[in-house]
Amino acid sequence: EAQREAEARRLTDTQLGGIVGSARFSGFLDRASRVVERALDTDYDVTVDYARAQAGDASD
């Protein structure tokens, strides 16, 4: 069953090419990468770094 589900998720080369070549996908990639990049760049550990969260980064 798990094997069958994994097969169902697997993309063919044709499907992959269609996705990667689409404007829809390019738009997603552009937006999503910017969101993640910003999250990575402004990373601090909220679970330990309370002082820094208070001192700076109040730009939002």
Add this chain to the structure above:
Amino acid sequence: NHIDLDETINRLSSKKGVESVTILTKEGGVIRTTATAEQGELHGKLLSKLARDAGDIVEQLDGQDELSFVRIRTKRHEVMVALDQDYLLVVIQTPQKD
């Protein structure tokens, strides 16, 4: 477009502490991953389910709203998922001490 995709993945991969970058369809199909094929498939299976569940919660809280980003903080890792209705971008990071 292939170049854009590879460039984007390389840029994200080179960020501090980033372990893997995976791009998925909403069904969990792996479009691209920097992890092993096996890990990519596991991420696809688990994170597409997470995105569906989280999306359902958001919609039930506010029918006009839509999920766009999920961040899971654990003791050892941080999982970030940026998504829209069709695709997911997954970055797994091991936070570094400064």
